[in-house]
Amino acid sequence: VFPIIERDLALVVDERVPAQELIQVVLQEGKGLIQGVRIFDVYRGPQVPEGKKSLAIAYQIGREDRTLQEAEVQLLQDKIVAELKKKLQVGIR
Numbered sequence: 001v002f003p004i005i006e007r008d009l010a011l012v013v014d015e016r017v018p019a020q021e022l023i024q025v026v027l028q029e030g031k032g033l034i035q036g037v038r039i040f041d042v043y044r045g046p047q048v049p050e051g052k053k054s055l056a057i058a059y060q061i062g063r064e065d066r067t068l069q070e071a072e073v074q075l076l077q078d079k080i081v082a083e084l085k086k087k088l089q090v091g092i093r
Helices: 019-029 072-090
Strands: 006-014 033-043 052-061
Touching: 006 072, 019 033, 019 052, 019 072, 052 072
Parallel strands: none
Antiparallel strands: 006 052, 033 052
């Protein structure tokens, strides 16, 4: 059994964007490597602009045939963030 790596992202997104859309982008971009995704916090308050919300997501990355290297994990995270920005206009919090 090879280790699973968990990463978190705090994203600022338009209030109207459903959390499920964020999850779908993460799963699509990490196809084959993402083992699970969950929203663990939703925040609306003074640090978040009007009409926006902050969603914190956790996702697990792993392979069944080998241990992932840190550079591979970071490359995947960069790809996920780029697609979230492109498709849903998210910001990183």
